[in-house]
Amino acid sequence: MRYAVLGAGPSGLYFALLAKKANPSDEVLVVERNPPDATFGWGVVFSEETLGALRDADYETYTEIGESFARWNAIDIYYQDTKIRSRGHVFTGISRKVLLNILQRRCRALGVRLEFEHEVRDLGEFEGADLIVGADGINGLVRRTYAEFFKAQVVVHPTKYVWFGSDLPLDAFTFIFRRNDHGLFQVHAYPFDARTCTFIVECPEDAWRRAGLESASEADSIAYCEALFQPELRGRRLMSNRSLWVNFATLRQESWHHGNVVLLGDAAHTAHFSIGSGTKLAMEDSIALVDALRRHGDLAAALNDYEMERQPMVERFQEAALESSSYFEHVSRYAHFDPRQFAFNLLTRSRRITYINLTQRDPELVRTVDSWFAAAATGSPDGAVRLSPPPMFTPFRIGQRSIPNRVAIAAGSDLEAAARLGAGLVITEFVSVTEDGRITPETPVIDRAEQDNLRSAVERIHLAGSRVALQLGHAGRRGSMRPRSQGVDRPLRQGGWRLMAASPIAYTPHAALPKAMTGRDIDHVVKVFALAAKAAAGCGLDALELNFAQGYLVAGFISPLTNRRSDEFGGSLENRMRFPLQVLDAVRVAWERPLLIRISASDWADGGLTPDESVEIGAMLKAHGGDLVHAVMGQTVWESRPDYRRLFAVPASDRIRNEAGIPTIASGNITTADDVNTILAAGRADLCILALSASG
Amino acid sequence: MNIGVGLPTSTSGISAELLFEWAKRADAGPFSTLGVVDRVAYQNYEPFTALAAAAAVTSRVRLATMVAIAPLRNTALLAKQAASLDALSGGRLTLGLAVGARGEDYAASGIDSRGRGRRFGEQLEAIRDIWEEGKIGPTPKAPGPRVLVGGSSGEALARMARYAEGYMHGGGPPRAFAGAAAKALTAWSDLGRPGKPQLWGMGYFALGEGTAQAGAEYLRHYYAFTGPFAEKIAAGNLTSPGAIADFIRGYEDAGCDELVLFPTVSDLGQVERLAEVIR
Numbered sequence: 001m002r003y004a005v006l007g008a009g010p011s012g013l014y015f016a017l018l019a020k021k022a023n024p025s026d027e028v029l030v031v032e033r034n035p036p037d038a039t040f041g042w043g044v045v046f047s048e049e050t051l052g053a054l055r056d057a058d059y060e061t062y063t064e065i066g067e068s069f070a071r072w073n074a075i076d077i078y079y080q081d082t083k084i085r086s087r088g089h090v091f092t093g094i095s096r097k098v099l100l101n102i103l104q105r106r107c108r109a110l111g112v113r114l115e116f117e118h119e120v121r122d123l124g125e126f127e128g129a130d131l132i133v134g135a136d137g138i139n140g141l142v143r144r145t146y147a148e149f150f151k152a153q154v155v156v157h158p159t160k161y162v163w164f165g166s167d168l169p170l171d172a173f174t175f176i177f178r179r180n181d182h183g184l185f186q187v188h189a190y191p192f193d194a195r196t197c198t199f200i201v202e203c204p205e206d207a208w209r210r211a212g213l214e215s216a217s218e219a220d221s222i223a224y225c226e227a228l229f230q231p232e233l234r235g236r237r238l239m240s241n242r243s244l245w246v247n248f249a250t251l252r253q254e255s256w257h258h259g260n261v262v263l264l265g266d267a268a269h270t271a272h273f274s275i276g277s278g279t280k281l282a283m284e285d286s287i288a289l290v291d292a293l294r295r296h297g298d299l300a301a302a303l304n305d306y307e308m309e310r311q312p313m314v315e316r317f318q319e320a321a322l323e324s325s326s327y328f329e330h331v332s333r334y335a336h337f338d339p340r341q342f343a344f345n346l347l348t349r350s351r352r353i354t355y356i357n358l359t360q361r362d363p364e365l366v367r368t369v370d371s372w373f374a375a376a377a378t379g380s381p382d383g384a385v386r387l388s389p390p391p392m393f394t395p396f397r398i399g400q401r402s403i404p405n406r407v408a409i410a411a412g413s414d415l416e417a418a419a420r421l422g423a424g425l426v427i428t429e430f431v432s433v434t435e436d437g438r439i440t441p442e443t444p445v446i447d448r449a450e451q452d453n454l455r456s457a458v459e460r461i462h463l464a465g466s467r468v469a470l471q472l473g474h475a476g477r478r479g480s481m482r483p484r485s486q487g488v489d490r491p492l493r494q495g496g497w498r499l500m501a502a503s504p505i506a507y508t509p510h511a512a513l514p515k516a517m518t519g520r521d522i523d524h525v526v527k528v529f530a531l532a533a534k535a536a537a538g539c540g541l542d543a544l545e546l547n548f549a550q551g552y553l554v555a556g557f558i559s560p561l562t563n564r565r566s567d568e569f570g571g572s573l574e575n576r577m578r579f580p581l582q583v584l585d586a587v588r589v590a591w592e593r594p595l596l597i598r599i600s601a602s603d604w605a606d607g608g609l610t611p612d613e614s615v616e617i618g619a620m621l622k623a624h625g626g627d628l629v630h631a632v633m634g635q636t637v638w639e640s641r642p643d644y645r646r647l648f649a650v651p652a653s654d655r656i657r658n659e660a661g662i663p664t665i666a667s668g669n670i671t672t673a674d675d676v677n678t679i680l681a682a683g684r685a686d687l688c689i690l691a692l693s694a695s696g
Numbered sequence: 697m698n699i700g701v702g703l704p705t706s707t708s709g710i711s712a713e714l715l716f717e718w719a720k721r722a723d724a725g726p727f728s729t730l731g732v733v734d735r736v737a738y739q740n741y742e743p744f745t746a747l748a749a750a751a752a753v754t755s756r757v758r759l760a761t762m763v764a765i766a767p768l769r770n771t772a773l774l775a776k777q778a779a780s781l782d783a784l785s786g787g788r789l790t791l792g793l794a795v796g797a798r799g800e801d802y803a804a805s806g807i808d809s810r811g812r813g814r815r816f817g818e819q820l821e822a823i824r825d826i827w828e829e830g831k832i833g834p835t836p837k838a839p840g841p842r843v844l845v846g847g848s849s850g851e852a853l854a855r856m857a858r859y860a861e862g863y864m865h866g867g868g869p870p871r872a873f874a875g876a877a878a879k880a881l882t883a884w885s886d887l888g889r890p891g892k893p894q895l896w897g898m899g900y901f902a903l904g905e906g907t908a909q910a911g912a913e914y915l916r917h918y919y920a921f922t923g924p925f926a927e928k929i930a931a932g933n934l935t936s937p938g939a940i941a942d943f944i945r946g947y948e949d950a951g952c953d954e955l956v957l958f959p960t961v962s963d964l965g966q967v968e969r970l971a972e973v974i975r
Contacts, residue, residue, distance in 0.1 A: 149924075254923075254924070254925075255923070255924040257924070258924075300927070301927075301931075304924070304927040304928065304931065305931070307924075307928075308928050308931065412890060430888075484888055484889055484890060485890050485891070486839070487824070487858055487859050487889075488857065488858040488859075488887045488888060488889050489858055490821065490824075490825075490858075490859070493825070493828075493829075508817075508821055509817075509818045509821060510818075510821050510822065510825070604850070634886075635886075635887070638817070639813070639814050639817060639851070640850075640851070640854070641849070641850050641851055642850035642851070642853065642854050642883065642886075643850050644850055644853055644879040644882040644883050644886065645879070646878075648882075669878070669882040669886075691882070691885060
């Protein structure tokens with residue numbers, strides 16, 4: 001076999017030496033446009049797992065690499081004049097230059113041909129090669145040449161970042177958060193030998209502009225960052241190496257091979273630097289490709305096998321990297337957090353580390369967080385660390401009431417079965433404020449009989465120790481449907497009732513057309529909600545939840561997709577919220593106890609509610625006396641693009657809670673205590689809906 | 697978990713005799729269901745016709761479209777065809793429906809593939825109404841044939857949860873099925889549907905000396921429309937009793953209610969060999 005490898009970075013060199021070692025009679029050529037000693041970037045990080053793979057793949061280089069490593073097990077977080085250290089995270093780092101030198105030497109010793117300062121303009125140059133390996137990075141020639149077959153999807157991230165080196169000696173992976181007049185800046189720094197570290201500075205684009213960094217020279221950028229991080233740098237300097245401010249791009253490609261061409265490392269995929277896995281993934285690619293070539297006589301089968309093995313692995317890292325980068329893009333949202341919660345949120349940002357994982361790595365930190373969380377929950381003094389329950393089993397105070405734990409259950413028709421699970425809060429099924437506000441003929445209406453039922457059920461649930469919230473709503477255009485045991489949103493053929501909505505748009509193609517609500521209808525519904533709240537007050541309930549979500553009557557006013565009104569109830573968000581807030585105001589007068597409001601934070605459809613609007617809505621609900629927002633997603637319109645991934649409504653809850661400053665309930669297929677504890681301790685919600693039916 | 701077997705309507709060289717004999721053996725064997733695939737621009741038998749033929753020579757085994765591409769069909773005729781097949785087979789039909797993945801089937805049918813998702817939603821809303829109203833007969837015994845929906849998008853899962861009795865997965869390793877099943881259950885409860893959806897899976901197999909190569913070739917050809925992904929599907933063909941047993945165990949652990957294994961070679965011996973593995 002004859003191999004032509006483009007790019008002498010870690011993946012290209014490592015592939016070359018492994019291929020040559022596997023079959024010394026093969027010809028392996030590596031071409032690189034830069035000279036052998038030119039390096040860009042400073043240090044690279046590996047996990048223990050990657051080291052194991054390197055040891056098994058080539059013991060000689062592993063030994064050399066091992067001798068040059070910096071090892072550490074701590075993460076330091078500098079935030080609001082405090083430093084929090086978390087232990088138990090094993091990292092190893094090595095200078096990129098040292099790593100490349102080791103790999104180059106080994107390549108030469110094995111007989112790999114290395115051609116530096118060789119700029120390739122056309123892959124036709126390698127016509128005689130049996131396999132062309134593109135290890136030439138995200139903007140490389142190989143990827144560009146066969147772009148139509150690889151089908152790339154590139155996401156450019158909104159923040160600016162720059163790679164510096166520093167002579168600051170570190171013994172931990174270090175995050176620094178510093179706010180100045182220009183904005184919030186953060187540092188990702190890690191050591192790679194006893195004296196030197198990689199020092200990445202990241203900030204939002206507007207902060208970068210305000211700081212004048214757009215037009216700054218490398219020296220100016222260094223001076224700015226040295227001054228900004230002077231307390232942590234302690235007089236040490238930052239060093240540049242083609243250090244330019246750029247935006248990170250996440251690259252995904254449907255395929256990594258075409259004919260006799262295959263991609264490795266950054267040429268195949270990238271993952272945001274904040275999880276430090278680029279070189280690790282690249283070198284693991286090299287190992288997998290050489291293994292696949294050894295296993296298969298057939299090149300096509302080998303390349304296919306390589307891709308099948310690596311793609312799922314890389315996708316998992318890319319997902320974690322996207323969560324992580326999103327955290328850093330929005331970190332100013334958490335700038336008011338207690339440092340302990342801030343640290344927990346940072347450490348669990350990518351979702352790869354949860355409450356349980358962190359407990360295994362750093363039990364002391366988790367004890368500290370638990371202790372702080374429990375003290376805050378019970379209003380006890382925030383002092384010494386003491387044994388405390390995990391966040392899920394702390395009480396939540398809302399108004400004069402205390403919910404005994406942080407789990408909420410969305411009950412079906414059997415309220416008491418839900419209470420027997422021991423959840424702190426049981427939210428009833430949808431109960432209509434009026435006869436014609438029912439969803440189906442089976443939907444309960446808050447009439448005398450229902451009030452009697454509720455009163456006795458609530459008494460029994462209180463004895464079991466849970467709190468109860470009554471969910472009140474009006475179905476609007478989603479009314480007059482068949483019982484949901486026969487399907488959802490299937491219109492009644494007989495015995496239906498007349499529907500009304502913000503605008504006359506049927507919910508499904510075969511559903512009845514609702515009439516547009518008049519001013520009188522609006523006044524009437526506001527009154528009906530208030531009367532229902534008054535009626536509920538006599539039932540011993542602990543809270544009310546107003547359903548302003550899921551395409552029902554009130555939600556229909558909120559979304560621009562379903563509100564086409566030209567009066568004062570349509571148009572701007574302020575107008576679209578007028579009727580919902582009138583309902584809230586009227587209920588607030590009639591109901592003194594805690595008031596929850598359920599909203600669809602996204603319509604999951606083009607032209608629907610924006611995430612920014614969902615935050616504004618949260619702030620309006622808070623200003624009008626709402627106590628808690630229950631964030632759900634979708635169902636605004638019949639045809640939408642839902643995303644049912646795990647924890648799907650948690651990001652909306654996180655945003656509303658931390659940007660609008662109102663407590664939230666998170667939902668979206670939360671199935672384990674570990675998820676609940678992670679969400680609560682990280683400050684992404686105050687209560688969680690545990691989805692027991694979806695967990696099996 | 698029930699285990700069914702595919703009827704070979706899309707592998708090469710399938711005679712009417714072979715199809716009948718295959719159906720009879722499946723009916724006599726330990727299989728719950730005979731499944732058929734659907735495409736237009738391909739050398740395969742039309743699914744409702746093939747199942748009607750199978751119905752005539754069987755009495756026990758259930759019959760399933762896995763899946764029929766609904767938007768290519770007129771809704772009233774589709775409802776009538778399914779009701780007819782259900783009646784003629786003594787209520788043995790499971791109607792799996794989806795929008796399909798191939799533009800060429802839409803082109804060959806002269807139907808615009810744009811807006812197919814929305815049209816499919818309308819069809820799902822209408823089909824059971826048609827069965828219940830009784831104007832377009834034969835009127836099936838209530839509630840009519842069981843409808844399952846396939847597709848991996850959120851849209852597909854929402855349609856499934858609204859209108860169908862369950863979910864039909866399009867194939868892949870147990871891990872892929874488990875991921876899709878979790879989303880199907882989530883969609884179901886998110887839309888407020890009581891109970892749980894039926895979860896169906898599918899896989900491909902070729903058993904016996906010299907069949908692995910032919911099976912892989914068939915899958916490469918059948919899935920050529922997916923581009924390089926066809927190689928991955930071909931590599932997933934189950935070619936040993938051990939691989940099938942592992943696959944079955946994986947699907948069972950993932951909560952699958954019914955798994956249908958499709959042949960990749962046109963060889964009657966496949967039914968017996970598969971029966972031996974699952975007995």
